[in-house]
Amino acid sequence: MKPNQLTIAQARSKMDAGEITSEELTKACLEEIENLNPALNAFLESYADGALQAARLADERRGKGDRLGVLDGIPLALKDNLMDQGRKVTGGSRILENHVAAYDGTVVRKLKEQGAVILGRTNMDEFAMGSSTEFSAYGPTKNPHDLDRVPGGSSGGSAAATAADLCLGALGSDTGGSIRQPAAMCGVVGLKPSYGRVSRYGLMAMASSLDQIGPFAKTVEDAALVLQAIQGADPNDQTTSDEKSFVPSWRENLSGVRIGLPRQAWGQGMHAQVREAVMQAVKAMEKQGAKIVEVDLPYADEALAAYYVIMPCEVSANLARYDGMRYGLREKGLALFETYARSRAHGFGPEARRRILLGTYALSRGYYDAYYLQAKRVQTLIKRAYVQAFDQVDALLTPTAPNPAFRLGEKTEDPLAMYLEDVFTVGANVAGLPAVSVPCGTADKMPVGLHLIGRAFGEAPLLAVARVYEESMK
Amino acid sequence: MALSRDEVKQLADLARTELSEEELTAAEHDLDKILGYVERLQKVDTAGVEPSAMPARTEWREDTALPCDEMAREIILTNFPARSGDLLKTPGVFEKPKGGKA
Numbered sequence: 001m002k003p004n005q006l007t008i009a010q011a012r013s014k015m016d017a018g019e020i021t022s023e024e025l026t027k028a029c030l031e032e033i034e035n036l037n038p039a040l041n042a043f044l045e046s047y048a049d050g051a052l053q054a055a056r057l058a059d060e061r062r063g064k065g066d067r068l069g070v071l072d073g074i075p076l077a078l079k080d081n082l083m084d085q086g087r088k089v090t091g092g093s094r095i096l097e098n099h100v101a102a103y104d105g106t107v108v109r110k111l112k113e114q115g116a117v118i119l120g121r122t123n124m125d126e127f128a129m130g131s132s133t134e135f136s137a138y139g140p141t142k143n144p145h146d147l148d149r150v151p152g153g154s155s156g157g158s159a160a161a162t163a164a165d166l167c168l169g170a171l172g173s174d175t176g177g178s179i180r181q182p183a184a185m186c187g188v189v190g191l192k193p194s195y196g197r198v199s200r201y202g203l204m205a206m207a208s209s210l211d212q213i214g215p216f217a218k219t220v221e222d223a224a225l226v227l228q229a230i231q232g233a234d235p236n237d238q239t240t241s242d243e244k245s246f247v248p249s250w251r252e253n254l255s256g257v258r259i260g261l262p263r264q265a266w267g268q269g270m271h272a273q274v275r276e277a278v279m280q281a282v283k284a285m286e287k288q289g290a291k292i293v294e295v296d297l298p299y300a301d302e303a304l305a306a307y308y309v310i311m312p313c314e315v316s317a318n319l320a321r322y323d324g325m326r327y328g329l330r331e332k333g334l335a336l337f338e339t340y341a342r343s344r345a346h347g348f349g350p351e352a353r354r355r356i357l358l359g360t361y362a363l364s365r366g367y368y369d370a371y372y373l374q375a376k377r378v379q380t381l382i383k384r385a386y387v388q389a390f391d392q393v394d395a396l397l398t399p400t401a402p403n404p405a406f407r408l409g410e411k412t413e414d415p416l417a418m419y420l421e422d423v424f425t426v427g428a429n430v431a432g433l434p435a436v437s438v439p440c441g442t443a444d445k446m447p448v449g450l451h452l453i454g455r456a457f458g459e460a461p462l463l464a465v466a467r468v469y470e471e472s473m474k
Numbered sequence: 475m476a477l478s479r480d481e482v483k484q485l486a487d488l489a490r491t492e493l494s495e496e497e498l499t500a501a502e503h504d505l506d507k508i509l510g511y512v513e514r515l516q517k518v519d520t521a522g523v524e525p526s527a528m529p530a531r532t533e534w535r536e537d538t539a540l541p542c543d544e545m546a547r548e549i550i551l552t553n554f555p556a557r558s559g560d561l562l563k564t565p566g567v568f569e570k571p572k573g574g575k576a
Contacts, residue, residue: 102549305512330555336565340490354504360489376525378518416507
């Protein structure tokens, strides 16, 4: 086994036992990046010098018995919408092509404080808008399982990098499924924490009431380790919660656990082999002692519609700052309005512009009540529906995505078809609940993801259930 | 629920962006389709339901200036598209438009 193929837990244990160094781990990742990244385009930039320097410092510390955190010396990648001071950061957009991060985002600062090694920045759909990474201004990322297929999106680079062992784990962001769906399509674990669990300070905002940063990892245990490192209330992010910290609490089996299959979700269209793979997982969980219950989850159908109103509205506000004034692309030699208009027209891609226009419409006078306010009211109903469902069950289960990874170019001409890929994942964002995708079988020879949603701030029981399933498949 | 071309142009103005003729046509079509999908929200009975909102904050920090990290300051200045010393240069607010828009 090559060092870059280890899990975070295995690497930690080998480093502590003196069997491997951070430098060896980091070199192995950098070599694999050199080998595979030209074909995959998972990384937009890798930091060979910086990473090796950080790795050597980690080895020095360990030599003196001064290990920082659990992630000390572990090589990880960052989605290109996370601020890493002094590094270029583009959000996958042309409008920030030469932008340099002025500060460390809170999660990046925490990773560095733990001693993690940052390998580089990964590709994404522009400003996190997309489900395939095809809307990156820097070319698509390819799925490591089939180079003609998408890795999912918007965190496709981080998903592909983790799946191809270019790193031991990565961070992504998830607003409607952007961690979980690419995790499913690439065959890795992807976790979206509860809203408020992880600080968004230093994450380029897409939809501020829905965005969360979370880990990609090869195992559920690894995802838990990364979440522990990045979580916490932050005065720089007023939406972070003072809830008790997440501490993993594993289970032997699923006895006493009630798993709900939401009737409305399962009624949606999905690839036959996806249904089959996930039903096999349900049977496996039953064998572990879980009670499987069909539950009513009203408004599951409307969750996607509510999301595609609320999110573009917030996007239109959050992307107003990219106006060619203080940073980013500025078209020169024009008067003020034209500078705004042309900089934004040239700097933004088609999907970003589409969503800005949609949001502008839904927030404009005469339409605000019918669209935005109505969507926010429906959101209240959706939140209540989840609370009621969790009276009867401990976790909700669906496939992560209705289809396995599709071919490049297959859905780029049909925005609505692309949006429907999010049908199972958006509910968790709209309701602010934690959700995880775990690999579960294949469809069309491509990975399939199992999607579990937990109670608010219930990452511990949620991941415990996910891990029992994961272990049972070994 | 069809959006007129003029309405889309107006949206582009509000959003401070430009669309070419082709892009306008594409936007008309795409927005119609998407709005057609989200129409289903109108059928949901939300009488008496409050719009979902963040809990209100009641504690505030002191309104004092905090120092800026020196490296952050340097980078911010380097990111300026046009600079005069430590000042950001922008087009004049009252400058007459060159292309037509006021």
